[in-house]
Amino acid sequence: MKFNFTIPENIVVHLGSPDDPTARNVTVPFTDYIKNVASSEIYPTWPENAIRANIYAQISFALNRIFTEYYRARGYNFDITNSTQYDQSFVYERDIFDNISRIVDDIFNSYIVRSGDITPLYARYCNGTTSTCPGGMSQWGSVSLANQGYTPFRILTSYYGDISLVENAPVANVPESYPGTPLRVGDSGLDVKLLQIALNRISKNYPAIPKIAYPDGFFDPVTESAVKEFQNIFNLTQDGVVGRATWYKVASVIAGIKRLSELDPERIPSELVSGQFKEVLEEGDSGTGVIALQYFLTFIAEFNDFIPQVAIDGSFGPQTTNAVKQFQRSVGLPETGIVDKTTWDSLYSSFLTKYNSLPAEYRTSATAPYPGEPLTIGSSGESVTTLQRYLQLIGRTFPEIPEVEITGTFDTQTLNAVNAYAREFGLPERGDVNYVLWNSISNLYSDLLQGEEKSFGQYPGYPLSENSGTQNA
Amino acid sequence: MQMNNRKNDFAEFNAALDRLMRGGSFTEPAVPTATLSEGADFKDGTAPHQNAALGTLILQVSTASGSVPIQGARVTVMQTGGSVLDTLTTNNSGKTAPISLYAPALQYSQTPGNVIPYSTYNIRIEKPGYYTQEFLNVPIFAGIESIQYVSLDPLGEDALPGDRLTVNESQPNVLMSGEGVEK
Numbered sequence: 001m002k003f004n005f006t007i008p009e010n011i012v013v014h015l016g017s018p019d020d021p022t023a024r025n026v027t028v029p030f031t032d033y034i035k036n037v038a039s040s041e042i043y044p045t046w047p048e049n050a051i052r053a054n055i056y057a058q059i060s061f062a063l064n065r066i067f068t069e070y071y072r073a074r075g076y077n078f079d080i081t082n083s084t085q086y087d088q089s090f091v092y093e094r095d096i097f098d099n100i101s102r103i104v105d106d107i108f109n110s111y112i113v114r115s116g117d118i119t120p121l122y123a124r125y126c127n128g129t130t131s132t133c134p135g136g137m138s139q140w141g142s143v144s145l146a147n148q149g150y151t152p153f154r155i156l157t158s159y160y161g162d163i164s165l166v167e168n169a170p171v172a173n174v175p176e177s178y179p180g181t182p183l184r185v186g187d188s189g190l191d192v193k194l195l196q197i198a199l200n201r202i203s204k205n206y207p208a209i210p211k212i213a214y215p216d217g218f219f220d221p222v223t224e225s226a227v228k229e230f231q232n233i234f235n236l237t238q239d240g241v242v243g244r245a246t247w248y249k250v251a252s253v254i255a256g257i258k259r260l261s262e263l264d265p266e267r268i269p270s271e272l273v274s275g276q277f278k279e280v281l282e283e284g285d286s287g288t289g290v291i292a293l294q295y296f297l298t299f300i301a302e303f304n305d306f307i308p309q310v311a312i313d314g315s316f317g318p319q320t321t322n323a324v325k326q327f328q329r330s331v332g333l334p335e336t337g338i339v340d341k342t343t344w345d346s347l348y349s350s351f352l353t354k355y356n357s358l359p360a361e362y363r364t365s366a367t368a369p370y371p372g373e374p375l376t377i378g379s380s381g382e383s384v385t386t387l388q389r390y391l392q393l394i395g396r397t398f399p400e401i402p403e404v405e406i407t408g409t410f411d412t413q414t415l416n417a418v419n420a421y422a423r424e425f426g427l428p429e430r431g432d433v434n435y436v437l438w439n440s441i442s443n444l445y446s447d448l449l450q451g452e453e454k455s456f457g458q459y460p461g462y463p464l465s466e467n468s469g470t471q472n473a
Numbered sequence: 474m475q476m477n478n479r480k481n482d483f484a485e486f487n488a489a490l491d492r493l494m495r496g497g498s499f500t501e502p503a504v505p506t507a508t509l510s511e512g513a514d515f516k517d518g519t520a521p522h523q524n525a526a527l528g529t530l531i532l533q534v535s536t537a538s539g540s541v542p543i544q545g546a547r548v549t550v551m552q553t554g555g556s557v558l559d560t561l562t563t564n565n566s567g568k569t570a571p572i573s574l575y576a577p578a579l580q581y582s583q584t585p586g587n588v589i590p591y592s593t594y595n596i597r598i599e600k601p602g603y604y605t606q607e608f609l610n611v612p613i614f615a616g617i618e619s620i621q622y623v624s625l626d627p628l629g630e631d632a633l634p635g636d637r638l639t640v641n642e643s644q645p646n647v648l649m650s651g652e653g654v655e656k
Contacts, residue, residue: 041647043582043590044617084647093641095530095611098618127648129585139648140585206542208566233566235533235620256540302537303626349629357602357627358541 005118006170007109008066009252012308013090014078018071025078025326026092026305029252031108034059035096038104040089042139044097050146053155054125055103056165057137058088060111063120077308077322092305101235105245110167112156121163135160168244174251183242185224190424193217193397195242197444198254199226200451205257206233207458215397215451258443261450263299265355275348281339285316293339296351297323303354306330367442376432379410387433390445391417397448400424526615528576528591532561532569534598534623542567543625546600550574553593553610571618579615589649590614598623609642 011033016023028036037058042051065071065080065087072079082090112121128138137159145155157163170177179191196215203209209229212222224240231238234249242250274292281289294312297320301307307330310323321337328335331346339347367390371383388406391414395401401420404413415431422429427437530550534543546563550572561569575592582590591612598606603625613619628637 040644043614043646043648045579045582045590045614089644089647091644093608094643095608095619095621097614098531098620101620127585143583205540206566208564233568253539256538260537260540302540303624305624353627353629354537357536 005067006172009172011062011080012078014081015092016081017083018076018081018086024306025308027308028305031104033062033090034108035101035104036090036094037088038100039094039097040091044100046143047146049150049152049155050142051100052103052152053142054139055107056110056112056152056156057123057125059108060121060123061088063111064122067120098235102237105236105249109169109171110165112160112163113166115162115164121160123160171248173255174248178244178247183219185219185221187219188217190217192219195250196223197447197451198250199230201447202230202253202257204450204453208233211454211458260302277341277344281316283316283318283321283337286314290314290316294320296347297327299351300327300354304330367446370435370438374432374434375410377410377415380408384408384410388414390441391421393445393448398424525575526578527573528613528615529571529573529618530613531571531618531620532563532596532598532623533620534563534567534625536625543600546598549597551595553595574613576613576615582614596621600625603628605638607638607640609640611643
């Protein structure tokens, strides 16, 4: 039994009947999947209450498949199919309707349960004209009820009976859950500061978002204009207020951008990203060759929905075999799941093509890897210098962190700064810098540094005057 | 069989729209009833469109799962019959300006019926260094903004000319295709 059920980041959809071996699997973000289903199953021109009722049912149906492991427990390597005989319609790469997109962004982490139960409801539905389903919802019937003034919840109860709505469930891979109340002009605090840092980082990739010159935790008019442009780009209601939909959208965009920069080959030890074929790799193998393989697959998966995500753990298991097979299929090689020289060379060339396509400014990554052992009082050397440099830059945005001099030795000043950092971000004050703390500090450093970089013509975040100097004018 | 009929209806409807647009101003939302009725009879005997409305389309082009917007991609919007309606380029967020397109009147999507309540268009996206992509039968509804997300795939130097195009064909809505069986 699963408790603390979280909304998954992605869902794997089989594009055909369950047993159709020619049908492919695609890995897509859960919200994109629901937007696609709603755009394929109903009409966007329906009354909003009917649309919402149907979307709640579609979310619950999909989550039920995942929660009960309906397909996976039967040995399939996907979560759901797009065959309307078994599951919901999903048309890969179709267009999405703007109003449906906004509603899904608002309610994607809410679902229906039978009262007293925790399982997302197996919310059956049918069109209500050519097919009817007792105990399920009629899609056309929901339109009539909405036209009679029914709320989405009343529409749902009139079909599914005694149900309740689980709202704002936790979302996988989102470090900070939505604080619960919208952030808007005049608000202040750590949530606002983290939002500002995230928007600045995103604006490096999306330069239409104006820079927030001083991420000081005060939701000022510049922050509001950055939020509005973010909402405009990502098809959200452009109100300048950070409610649930905008909060989670910021989280998912920044997660994608960071995933890509963490995969930057410059951050990976060079012996791992060598394109040289060394030996045949297959299930059961482990070691650096497998790490390199998994790294290539993960990078390619960022560009290709047909390649499932794999963990980069150096151990060649069924997940890796499946990803290798999907890659082989993408490039027209026999689906053996075994990495021989042909498959290896093809993987490496595909990786290089994708990597070289990225604009140069996305390739520079700034942070140093974890030194391999915790840093503590008395440690010295280049890693400590780096740590002090990171803390110094962070201290400019976070005055809670006392000033650090760059000495190359882990002294009490460094310790005080490290402890202040841990307090600020709710991490344990251990008196040393372990893996988790190092990554947290270097990530924030990277966000701040890259967030400061401006593109040509980008609004600098503060009005220019004659006294501004020539740098940005 | 039924599916085929609907497809023909579809073609008829698009042909009617095509004629309409060649004859009229593209920005004019109101459509003369007479023009549309002419030639737009549906084979199953239901009423032709009394009027047409406008929907909009936006393209949003990126690579690397949306992390990198693609500026300067060339977007061509076509009638399913082939004539080019509009060409645009994407901005630094990877988006085009909204494109106004004709769609059947709102009423057709409000009750079950045999008239397809959306129109369809074909789109091509080109950007040097990436596979060209085509999206076929992209549906547009009255009063609704459609967003077509495009994820561009970088082209390897060794790619053959014949490999340089990816085609995605959209499927009829479940409510129209009659495939919506009980789940």
